[in-house]
Amino acid sequence: MTTMQDTARILLAKIGLDGHDRGVKVLANALRDAGMEVIYLGMRIPPEQIAVAALEENVDAIGISLLSGAHMRLIPKVVKALEDQGILGQPLLLVGGTIPDDDIEPLKKIGVDGIFPVGSPLQAIVDFIKENRRSRS
Amino acid sequence: MGLFDEEAVKAVTEKRKDWEKNELNNVLERAPERLDNFQTVSGIPIERIYTPEHVKDLDYETDLGFPGSYPYTRGVYPTMYRGRLWTRRQIAGFGTARSTNERYKFLMAHGQSGLSTDFDHPTLTGYDSDHILAEGEVGRLGVAIDTLADMEDLYDGINLEKVSVSLTINHPAIILLSMFLAYAESVGVPWETLRGTVQNDALKEFHGQKTFALPPRPAYKVTMDLVEFCTRHVPGWNTISISGYHTREAGSDAAQEVAFTIAQGMSYVEGGLARGLTIDEFGPRLSFFFGCHNDFFEEASKFRAARRMWARITKERYGATNPQAMLMRFHTQTLGSTLVRQNPKNNIVRGAIQAMAGALGGTQSLHVSGYDEAYDIPSEDAMRMSLSTQLIVATESGVTNTIDPLAGSYFVETMTNEIEERAWAYLHKLEDMGGGNILDGMFAGIESGYIESEISRAAYTYQRRIESNEYTVVGVNDFISEDSQPLELYEHDEKEEQRQLDRLEHVKVTRNADMTNRALDELQKAAKADDNLVPPVLAAVRAYATEGEIMAALQSVYGEHTDPAIF
Structure with missing residues (x-):
């Protein structure tokens, strides 16, 4: 058992085949400059791999970026994979990208903690993680 | 003087x-x-x-010249828009080929003068619609194409002898263009009469669009196969649309966009020369593709600088004597990344400013991005608005009445020089990395992550300027207004994915499996023998091999590429 550490650890990844990685990389820089430790897995990462990495790296938050419009199909798979690893609800689950307003509530219902559509200020994401970070088990 | x-x-x-x-x-x-x-x-x-x-050092003749004359700073044609307006080419593609075919007919009825096809992510990355990774993305951001049968639907009823077609596809370009050529052949259109463009820019995939399927060197080889084949057999086809658009979307600045795009272009020229083609024969079929941002004068200057650089490079470095091989003809797309969610109709104005900069920069064709694209792919209303924007800029604004009206502006000429200078600094750096040639420099720049990290740094700098309010984006960091502007967004038809899967399944069970397998074996052999791969790919698509099967055959020889995840 570890206690709450000062440095937040954040796992970032893109899922699906979508190649729009500008936002996630800008965010990776911003989180790092905010003193967080960033593990960026890259693009085309299967949900299972994200869940395993989140468990192994004992992260405080997982950020999934997608601008493919496939979030309603793919995010539930990430949620399921986290459930399978027994860590759903432990690290914060954040989703960013082209998410229409109507999809925000349904995503929150299945366990997404924060949704940051394109154009969200980086500071808002940094603050969200700082304020909502749960202690690691 | x-x-x-x-x-x-x-x-x-x-x-x-x-x-x-x-x-x-x-x-x-x-x-x-x-x-x-x-x-x-x-x-x-x-x-x-x-x-x-x-x-004071600007020399009219050597730095500017006349439209249609070296170094083409003022435009590639002697009459420019006084002769003919730019081609209004809004890209479109979604769902199945049949749905996209309907959209094409709609656009052509509303003033569109050329077609441009956007493929979905599975098609762009070389996967079939039934691949596990394709789930949820089939027909989502572009049209889904798996086999020749889909290509037959896509251009059904469109006269390919009259309408030019652009295929926005890169690593699988050899497969999709082969499908297109096979389709043209089947409807009796001779290849010599086809006009159009295939993006086929393998190198920009690694730092721009990121829909790669092959590692850098094999991807480049396949691109050059297509150039070589088309130079000999499809002479009216633009064999590569050397693209800076995606690099800019990935966050580069204007000078980086020019530099890396020109470096890609130089790499392809060096490849063509190495295959025994002359720049005078294949150079005229290379075209370019840039983004357009909000900074009006910077963008107009960027286009002028790029055009002058390409003319100088092709003539002085590669010895082009055919003026057609020195022309940088380009397509412009207003940048999706400049569109914001807040007060989305403001994006119409951004599109108009960017379109105007493209026009003053001398573009040959234009796509204005839809005002609703921070939410989803454009609705029909947004596309109609984009076309209207183009038409109003082209006619009512009067900017098309004289050629290169910004020339001679102390500011614009200074900015043009400045962008050229900054772009050259990058080219020299790549040249050093490549031990004197750009092609090796490009590979080194890609493989070491240099190009990607330069772009990433610029993207982060830009975002920080917005967040620190150094750069104002109306409605985002200043002049924030709460009034909501409800949009009628594009409605994705979830049933399209299943329709496509059924169609693919149907093709697979009705084709002659022996013929398909033989063609795929032949392709693999040709790849191992380092032959030109267009003829065996053509044979495979005619045998209704799927895109994914053909790509898998190539990957079995060349391997795959994984994202280095640099930030």
Whole structure:
């Protein structure tokens, strides 16, 4: 058992085949400059791999970026994979990208903690993680 | 010879000093300027005023020339838009080929003059619609194409002898263009009469669009196979649309966009020469594709600088003598990344400004991005608005009545020089990395992550400028208004994915499996033997091999590429 550490650890990844990685990389820089430790897995990462990495790296938050419009199909798979690893609800689950307003509530219902559509200020994401970070088990 | 005589410039300098001392300083003491430092969107410093002093070394003949004449700074054709307006080419593609075919007919009925096809992510990355990774993305951001049967639906009823077609596809370009050629053949259109473009820019995939399927060197080889084949058999086809658009979307600044795009172009020229083609024969079929950002003068200058650089490089470095091989003809797309969610109809105005900069930069064709694209792919209303934007800029604004009206502006000429200079600095760096040639420099720049990290750095700098309010985006970091503008967004038809899966399944069970397998074996052998792969790919698509099967055959020889995840 570890206690709450000062440095937040954040796992970032893109899922699906979508190649729009500008936002996630800008965010990776911003989180790092905010003193967080960033593990960026890259693009085309299967949900299972994200869940395993989140468990192994004992992260405080997982950020999934997608601008493919496939979030309603793919995010539930990430949620399921986290459930399978027994860590759903432990690290914060954040989703960013082209998410229409109507999809925000349904995503929150299945366990997404924060949704940051394109154009969200980086500071808002940094603050969200700082304020909502749960202690690691 | 400079444009101004020395004495005249000296007189301007003296007058300027007087003006600064008397009028300007008085005002500055009372009312300081809004900012300490003015700069372009790309971070190039901008002075208070530009005068003949800034352009005293400009030589009209060697730096500007006349439209349609070397170095083409003022435009690639002698009459430009006085002769013919740019081609209004809105890209479209979604769902199944049948749905996209309907959209094409709609666009053509609303003033569109050329077609451009957007493929979905599975198609762009070389996967079939039934691949596990394709789930949820089939027909989502573009049209789903798996086999020749889909290509037959896509252009059904469109006269390919009259309408030029652009295929926005890269690593699988060899497969999709082969399908297109096979389709043209089947409807009796001779390849010699086809006009159009295939993006086929393998190198930009690694730092721009990121829909790669093959590692850098094999991807480049396949691109060059297509160039070689088309030069010999499809002479009216633009074999590569050398793309800076995606690099800019990935966050580069304007000078990086010019530099990396030209470096890609130089790499393809070097490849063509290595295959025994002459630049005079394949150079005329290379075209370009740029983005257009909000900084009006920077963008217009960027296009002028790029055009002049390409002319100088092709002529002086590669020895082109055919003027057609020196022309940088380009397509412009207003940048999706400049569109914001807040007050989305403001994006119509951004599109108009960017379209205007493209026009003043001398573009050959244009796509104005939809105002609703921060939410989803454009609705029909947004596409209609984009076409109207183009038409209003082209007609009502009057900017098309004379050629290159910004020429001679002290500011624009200075900015044009500045962007060229900055782009050259990158080219020299790549050249050093490649031990004297750009192609090896490109590979080194890609493989070491240098290009990607340069772009990433620029993207982060830009975002920080927005967040620190150094750069204003209306409705985002200033002038925020709460009024909501409800949009009728594009409605994705979830059933399209299943329709596509059924169609693919149908093709697989009705084709002659022996013929398909034989063709795939032959392709694999040709890849191992390092042959030109277009003929065996053509044979495979005619046997209704799927895109994914063909790509898998190539990957079995060449391997795959994984994202280095650099930030």
